[in-house]
Amino acid sequence: MVGLNHFLVLSAVLFCLGLFGVITRKNAITVLMGLEMILNAASLNFVAISRYVTNAADGQVVSLFIIVLAASEAAIALAIVLNLYKNFYNVNIDEINTLKE
């Protein structure tokens, strides 16, 4: 029988994979992909908890918000990445550190 804990563990694994991607990858696109995975982990948590704990639709509503948010975030982030590429001719975030100076 699949219970709440299974979903939470899956969500934690997903979060950790996303965080790993954000921290270790050099390519900005890959980092964005990691961010999407973190958002999805949170979204999964909301849906699972609304199903098993509150038994209402509130968590699912929030997860829909998160999907919308993720979509707009992806649009803005990709626009930033495009602009980064225009200015630096690459999208490697290790090398984009001019704000330090």
Add this chain to the structure above:
Amino acid sequence: MNTQLTIFQVLIILLPLLGFVVAILAPKQMKKMYVVEVGIMFISLLLAGILFFTKILNHSEELVRYNFTLFSLVLNGESFNFLVDLTMDNMTVTLLFMVTLISFLVHFFSLEYMHDEPLKNRYFGYLGLFTFSMLGLISTGSIMFIYIFWELVGLSSYLLIGFWGYKDEAASACSKAFITNRVGDFGFFLGILMLFITYRSFDLFYIFGEVANGQYPYGSELWLTITGLLLFAGAMGKSAQFPLHVWLPDAMAGPTPVSALIHAATMVAAGVYMIVRLFPIFTEGAFLTIGLIGGFSALMAATIALTQLDIKKILAYSTVSQLGLMVLAVGVGAYQAAIIHLMFHAFFKAGLFLGSGAIIHATHSQDIMDMGGLRKKMPVTFYTTLIYSLALIGFPLTIGFLSKEMILTSSLVLGNISGNYIYFIFVVLTSTLTSFYIFRYVFLIFFGEPRNHHAYEHAHDFNIFIKLPLILLAALCFFFIFTFNPITLHGSYVTEVLFRLPSILLPQDVTFGFLSSAAKETIYTEEYMHTMHSSELAAMLTSATIIIIGIGTAWFMYMKKKLVPKVPDGFIGKLYIFSQKKWYIDELLDVTVIKGTFLLATVMSWIDKNIVDGLVNLAARITMILGRFGAGFDKYVVDGLVNLVAWINGGLSMFVRKFQTGKVQTYVTLAMVFIVIFVMYIFSN
């Protein structure tokens, strides 16, 4: 009527000043402007003549005064009005007439004498200023105004003596005259201050009244004596009395007509005039000093005049000697004799100087060795000079006889009353020497063989400009102009009208018994008058003897033996050199006063350099050290604090900066770590 007299007086005084302004300010193209100045002097002379006769004939008893307040001061709560004062008595108008007359004759003479001088405008302008100063001096009854004009006289004599200032001799002579006079003027000014702090007034007549009432400075007669002597110090400077006489012979460096003016009418007359004017404030002690200084100066200058070779120097020492006699006359109480001798001396001494000017103009030399035999070449000069010389020695029928007899009688009377014959001896010795040296002068210049033929050939009498003043002054040397009695002036209008001072000026109780207390007598007592009459004959006989001895010796030496002035042998030679070197007084002053001044200056310079400068430098050094200390404090403490703050901030910044790697992933990792720590912290509670 008095107002009219005052207006005349003001015009007479101010016209020469106008002449000065006109001549000095004349543009360079108007080279003849000096003629206007001479014309103005002539107008002044005419006015002085009119004033003289008006005053003498119509107002002879009056003391005409006019004054107005120039400004007021408040001193210690009491107000004081500074008055411009014009005073006129018979003495003033007589002297005004005399000064303008001699000044005009000198102007007239100068027209020829200064013929080749390029700066004639300036020369005549200075003469005008000189005359103005002297006229102002004798026209005021305020001692402050006497002092002001006194200094103006000093200034204009400085300008004229140094007129040929390109000559070293003239340049140093004018400085010498000025500085020597300053010494006397310092005393004079102190005396004025003494009078002012005592009487709170500059008005002489008020002061005389107070003195007569027994008001003395600090209530003591000693202080009045000191005041009188301080005032007399001024007269010593101006009237060339020992030891301040040294400037007068050197003043010969100026043009000769100027010498005539200085020696006759203006400069030296100022001193004698002043002590005659101030006669009522002198005390016994003051009279003693005045008489002795006058007598000594007279004798000393006469001995110096015996051996001089420069003809102007002879006349200069003669002036010192005659001034000494006048001062002596004041000292024995015969102020009338002094002022009358001053006026008469002015006539014949001006004449002698103008005569010497004519000789110098003719021979271009001042050395008596270049002359001789000029009698035939310059008859007018010779005869006039002879008349002046006779007047100078007091030959009967001349004015010199009248005035010198007065001095001789007064000193003899004083001797008879007090037993103090020293003044009489001074006068007799001086007069003997006078008749010797002036006839030495006459014989050596006009008689004998020419010693310099070149000069002799060119010598001649000049035109009317030279002759007229000589003849006019010679005419004035005869007695009949002043008195009908050739023997004595007593009872003539000179003593009774011209020089009879207003009664307030007559001393009430001046005593002259300073040597013999038993003979303390007032000079105007019956006894004085009685002794006076009995002494006159003795004085006249003495006078005649003196003249015979003096002229006789001169005639014997220079006419009979035909001696040429040179240093004789033996002890007489030493005396001769002593006289010719002017008693070494210049050298003495050089060693004492001048060297002393230089020494003082050196000492002062040393003090200035080492002590004053040292103090200044010390202060500078202290300031510098303090400055350095301040700079160090600023550098290390103030700046250090600022730097420390900056350094701390910088260090902190460097530390904080290390976290700002610019690597987004590092930030994310750190954020994650701290979130985990935060969550663990929350859940652990």
